[in-house]
Amino acid sequence: MFALIDCNSFYASCERVFRPDLRRTPIVVLSNNDGCVIARSAEAKQWVKMGQPYFQVKDVLRRHGVVAFSSNYALYGDMSQRVMSVIEGMVPALEVYSIDEAFADLSGVPGDLKRLGRDIRERVLQYTGIPVGVGIAGTKTLAKLANHAAKRWQEQSGGVVDLRDPGHRDWVLKRCEAADVWGIGPRMAAHLRGLDIRSAWDLAQADPRSLGQQFSVVIEKTVRELAGTPCLALEEVEPPRQEICCSRMFGKRLTERAPIRQAVASYVMRASEKLRAQQSLARKLRVSIRTGMFNPDEAKYANGVVVQLPYPTDDVRLLTRMAIEALDRVFREGFKYSKAEVLLLELCQRGEYTDDLFAASQPLKSGRLMSVLDGVNGRWGSGTLRPAAVPALPDWGMRRELMSNSFTTQVSGLWQVR
Secondary structure: OEEEEEEOOHHHHHHHHOOHHHOOOOEEEEOHHHOEEEEEOHHHOOOOOOOOEHHHHHHHHHHOOOEEEEOOHHHHHHHHHHHHHHHHOOOOEEEEEEOOEEEEEOOOOOOOHHHHHHHHHHHHHHHHOOOEEEEEEOOHHHHHHHHHHHHHOHHHHOOEEEOOOHHHHHHHHHHOEHHHOOOOOHHHHHHHHHOOOOEHHHHHHOOHHHHHHHOOHHHHHHHHHHOOOOOOOOOOOOOOOOOEEEEEEEEEEEOOHHHHHHHHHHHHHHHHHHHHHOOEEEEEEEEEEEEOOOOOOOOOOEEEEEEEEEEEEOOHHHHHHHHHHHHHHHOOOOOOEEEEEEEEEEEEEOOOOOOOOOOOOOOHHHHHHHHHHHHHHHHHOOOOOOOOOOOOOOOOOOOOOOOOOOOOOOHHHOOOOO
């Protein structure tokens, strides 16, 4: 028995927690460099589509009183952790699926599960200020669809939908499209329409084996789960990533090598933090840069290079030095660069690789130094200790002119009551 707990309009809800004056005001959140709309409150959906460029809809939003915010990832990440810790204290096991949703295992939980779903909603709202929806069912795919129904018919459901009853399950399946099912994208939905499979009910009644042979085993599992057969288990521990990427658009076009070096060093620092967090080492790294690709008046250039590291490592000093050397190999004068990317490749866990007896390995003191670095930054804030190549306030950083305070992660951003 599973529950899917999903935050409603998460980014917009985070902004509202510390701005109660905007409780009924439509809100949108913008992507990096205030480029596109990536999140909308329910009230804003009638005025703007997801992914629309902000410069195109700025006047429309202003005319209808829609408030725009730059992405504040520090705030959203911290609020996500708070929401997940509240839920974790109320269920036997939890799988954090994304920044704003999680699967809970309710197998063997006594009592009224729908009442438990309401209790989760009330406690998360009371403790964090974030509204959530809860879907309950016997499979993860049905729980996801139940959550969709909880949001779609929020007034009737009270934000909690339980599909354990076959009658309730069939009612929802018949009123949801196949495209509403978890894992069915627009392209797959078009293929299914060609087979006269239009609703989630049609998909649940289809032959899973034949659809699996025609498309993939993923579709076969989806069909079986819609019919009530569990095929997906709860994953309490996230498996280590096989690649780690850090990529950002610059706040302005860069033509000189020095600021791009700073950017690459900053991205290496962030990627190495993720690497150490999952106890992995990298054997290779890739550095790439590119110009803007859509301005016809700008010359185009994009290039990248893969570097073999001298030994598997998580040492930010070595990674930074190798990344800057790689950048120098692909940098060309005379271009206006808009983006850089650092990709850590061929990751392995500590103690899970066998090397040549005489091959170099990461010194023990490097590991101890990285532990101190992460400990200090974990206690006093990211970037408290950093490589000298990483500036504190870069002028090439992302444009975030509409960003709110980091209310929960920076002393300077604390709420002030006067």
